Amino acid sequence: MPSALPDGEPVPENGALPAQALDGAAGRPLGFYLHVPYCASRCGYCDFNTYTASELRGTGGVLASRDNYADTLAQEIRLARRVLGEDPRPARTVFFGGGTPTLLPAADLVRMLAAVRDEFGLAPDAEVTTEANPESVDPAYLETLREGGFNRISFGMQSAKPHVLRVLDRNHTPGRPEACVAEARAAGFAHVNLDLIYGTPGESDADWHASLEAAIGAGPDHVSAYALIVEEGTGLARRIRRGEIPMTDDDEHADRYLIADELLAKAGFSWYEVSNWATSEPARCLHNELYWRGADWWGAGPGAHSHVGGVRWWNVKHPGAYAAALAEGRSPGAGRELLGEEDRRVERILLELRLSEGCPLDLLLPAGREAAARHLGDGLLDPGAYAKGAAVLTLRGRLLADAVVRDLVD
Structure with missing residues (x-):
């Protein structure tokens, strides 16, 4: 989630939507994004709404605790049911992002998914995904997720080269993401993604080749490759500003993208969005396609964004403030905006042009x-x-x- 929230009009305390937001809803898919804002440590490039234990200490008390987070988030799912009323749509997708969702016990993720299932139901072919840090899962954890209804998993690999991982402040062991793919397959996951980042300062073309070859060799059916964006206020931005490491230029980013497209195409992957490749249509990330096609989704969790029928809103960022609002029976929404026809036309162009x-x-x-x-x-x-x-x-x-x-x- 972005570190800064936009301005907007207030969200009603009960979270109610304008009546027209559900006009024609039956013809639009409904997805859920469940944000888990906790990380073991902060990566130097990260600008998402995430918190380490030390960052939360003394700022939210028990309300900001990971221990009761699953119950807190389930409260927002129940709020969503009240707000959407008689909306008959089951969840077509559920996506757990972060942060690091897999810092929580697997049983907690299963309970959060159960809250969606209990309140809305899941479509028979629902896609249920979680992001995962390679060091935070093992075969038993993955088996619990699979038994609990998860069928897709996305591992943050970023690079296969230790010196690149150090610049990114990634703490997983090289080779661990590839092993995770095999463990996920053994647990019964139908779809597995590996996330990669290119353009890290100090990364060479050979390093990027090696990362792609390692990712492809692991056997996922989906690969995401993103150019590194250096966000102001991050540790990486401060290091670059001090001259400790060089900034990668746009030409290098373009070269790395061409390398990625070439190697992935040779391995049987096809691009379907500018930064995403899949081995088949079923291997695509349907949840992200909901975003790109302007469908409806409810984002639950601190700082999460939602969109239903041209109404977009976002939650308060801090886990303590988020939990306090729900404990008091209030919507955790911080602000919202109603998109006009021109807004929606422009957004369609912005997003759909990125698709194949x-x-x-x-x-x-x-x-x-x-x-x-x-x-x-x-x-x-x-x-x-x-x-x-x-x-x-x-x-x-x-x-x-x-x-x-x-x-x-x-």
């Missing part, structure tokens, strides 16, 4: 259509898709995705 199916050209205004024609001529958009009425990025277009999006939303 692209965005419909009829979403574009005249200036955006003119920009699309220029980018087609420059080789940034696929001619075949364009002829069929869609703006789809070419490989070169993916490297310049942010610039293309800026032009198309005009």
Whole structure:
């Protein structure tokens, strides 16, 4: 979760949504994001809403404790049921993110999932994912998750090279993420993702090759590869500002992306979103696709964001304040905004253009259509898709995705 929350109008104490938010809801999938804000230590590049034990000490008392977090989050799931009322939709996806969800006992994650199941039900083919730190799970933990209804897991690998992991302040042992893939498969997980980061200061092309080859060799059916973004206020940003380590430039990021796409394609992975590759359509992360396609999701937990029918809201950030609001029977929402038709049009372009199916050209205004024609001529958009009425990025277009999006939303 981002470290800063946007401005917005107040959320009613009971969390009630405008009546129109549920208009047409039956035709939209419903997902749940469950945020677990705890980490054993803070990675130098991390700007998410997470807390170590020392950061929470004395700032929330028992309310901020990991020990009762599952019960606290279940209170918000029950609030969601009250707010959504007679909405008949079962949960199509449930995604546990963080932080490090697997710092909690596996039984706690299973109980949080059970809260969603009890209040909303799960679709027969529901995707249930948790993020995991490789050092925080073992075969018994994974078996408990699988028996409790989880069927997808995402391990934070980041790199196979020890010196790169040190710069990122990652504390797992090289080789452990690959072993986790095998353990997850043995536990019965149908889908396994490995997260990678490229562009870390001090990483070479050879290092990145080695990380990709290690990830592919482990046998996941999904790989996410993200360019390192140095966020202000992080430990990594301070080290770069002091001149302790160099900043990776955009050309290096582009080179690493091309390497990733080439090696993953050779291994049978296809891109379906700019930073995500899967071996088949069922291997895609359906939960993230809900975000990219503007579906409905309820984000439970400190700092979590939600969206239902054009209403977007976000929770208070601190675990103590979050738990206190729920204990008092109040919504933990910190603010919300109602998206107008133009807001939703722009968001569709921003998000759908990142997908392999692209965005419909009829979403574009005249200036955006003119920009699309220029980018087609420059080789940034696929001619075949364009002829069929869609703006789809070419490989070169993916490297310049942010610039293309800026032009198309005009």
